[in-house]
Amino acid sequence: MKVAVFGDSFAHTEPWNEDRAWYSLLNGPDVSITNFAHTGSSVWYSYDLFQKNHHLYDRCIFLVTNWGRFYTPQLQQPFWPGINQIEDTLKNSNLSHNDRNVLTSMFNWIVFGRNEAQEVSLQELMVKDIITIRSDSLVIPCFDYSMSRVKDWSNCSMFDIHTIDMLHYGIEYQNSRGMWQRKPLRPGGRELRACHMNDKNNSIFANKIKEWLKTEKFSMKKEDFVTAIEPVEYYFELGS
Numbered sequence: 001m002k003v004a005v006f007g008d009s010f011a012h013t014e015p016w017n018e019d020r021a022w023y024s025l026l027n028g029p030d031v032s033i034t035n036f037a038h039t040g041s042s043v044w045y046s047y048d049l050f051q052k053n054h055h056l057y058d059r060c061i062f063l064v065t066n067w068g069r070f071y072t073p074q075l076q077q078p079f080w081p082g083i084n085q086i087e088d089t090l091k092n093s094n095l096s097h098n099d100r101n102v103l104t105s106m107f108n109w110i111v112f113g114r115n116e117a118q119e120v121s122l123q124e125l126m127v128k129d130i131i132t133i134r135s136d137s138l139v140i141p142c143f144d145y146s147m148s149r150v151k152d153w154s155n156c157s158m159f160d161i162h163t164i165d166m167l168h169y170g171i172e173y174q175n176s177r178g179m180w181q182r183k184p185l186r187p188g189g190r191e192l193r194a195c196h197m198n199d200k201n202n203s204i205f206a207n208k209i210k211e212w213l214k215t216e217k218f219s220m221k222k223e224d225f226v227t228a229i230e231p232v233e234y235y236f237e238l239g240s
Contacts, residue, residue, distance in 0.1 A: 001030060001031050001032070001058045001059065001213060002032050002034070002056070002057045002058050002059075003026065003031060003032065003033050003034070003057060003058065003059045003060070003061065003213070004033075004034050004035075004036060004050075004053060004054065004056070004057040004059070004060045004061070005023050005033060005034070005035045005036060005037055005060075005061045005063075006036050006037055006046040006047075006049055006050050006060065006061070006062045006063065007037040007041075007046055007061075007062065007063030007064070007065065007142065008037060008038070008039060008040060008041050008046075008063065008065040008069075008081075008142060009037075009039040009040065009195065009196060010037075010063050010065075010142050010158040010159075010162075010195050010196055010197075011023060011035065011037035011061075011063045011195065012035065012037035012038050012039050012195070013039075013194040013195050014190075017192065017193075017194045018194070020194040020199055020202055021194035021195050021202060022194070022195060022197070022202040022203070022205045022206040022209065023035055023037075023195075023206075025202065025203060025206035026206055026209055026210065026213075031210075031213065034053075034057070036049045036050075036053065037063065038079060039079065040069070040079035040080065040081045040085075041065070041069065041071065041079050042065065042069035042070060042071045042079070043064060043065055043067065043069070043123050043126055043127070044071060044126065045069075045071040045079070046062065046063075046065070047126045047129075047130065050062060050130060050133075051133075054133065054134050054137075059136060059137070059138070059213060060130075060134050060136075060137040060138070061137070061138045061140070061209065062127075062130055062137055062138070062139045062140070063140050063141075063142050063158060064123075064127055064139060064140065064141050064142055065142045065143070066142065066143045066145065067116075067119045067120050067122075067123040068082055068110075068114075068116075068119060069081050069082065070086075070106060072102060072106070074098075074102065075099055075102060075103075076099070077089075080106070083107065083110045083111075086103050086106055086107050086110070087107060089103060090103055090104065090107065127139060136216070138209070138212055138218055140157075140158065140220070141157045141158070142157060142158045142159060143157050143158075143159045144157050144159065144160075156220045156221050156222045158195075158196070158197075160222045161196075161197050161201055161205070161222070161225050162196040162197060164198075164201070164222070164225055164226075164227055164228075165193065165197070165198050165227075165228050165235065166182075168227045168228060169228075169232045169235075169236065170183070171183045171232075171236060171238070183238055183239070184238070184239045185236065185237055185238055185239060186237055186238060186239040187239070189236075189237030189238065189239065190237050191235065191236055191237075192234065192235045192236065192237065193235045193236075197225075198226075198227075198228035198230070198235060199228075199230075200226050200228070200229075201225045201226060204224060204225055204226070205220075205225075208220060208224075
């Protein structure tokens, strides 16, 4: 069976980490995975690849990221998850003149010109089209609001699985004012989890996909997933 995967970092990890990722765990004598996902990518980027390639595969798995992401193929770094990444990059004094112009235009459009309701509607239309084109696709939200008005869902997103580890290790926490904060990685540090999930949860998620490939039945609840048993350093290169 030939299976295509589309999505963002919940469906894509670094090459050195790939053997631990859920989509790699699916590969076997009866299943061949082609992964079109890319870290930081937008729904439109995945939707465009889906339109061009879905007919070549027996099944498609589409992880729906949040709206408001940007794909700018004219830049060396084409994927921009949001305004924070753009703002941080604009602080780089070595940024080329062209890249600075493009990113400044994007930043100003987000702040002064973006119609959020329009972007949400466009995202929902793309997801509806995916389901219409390939009703046999497995479409999974990456965040709670990724499919808010598209179809019924079990109220569990990929982000919910990610959060199990973040809370367990205290990487995300509430400060004295009740505001959520995140411990920073050290300079140049990496998140070492594959697809933002601990190893066991990558395996659990892969087994759920395997069951769907066999039976076309899929369910996903937060209580199906587990807390990591490894020390925090196994998954996160934190700052001091």
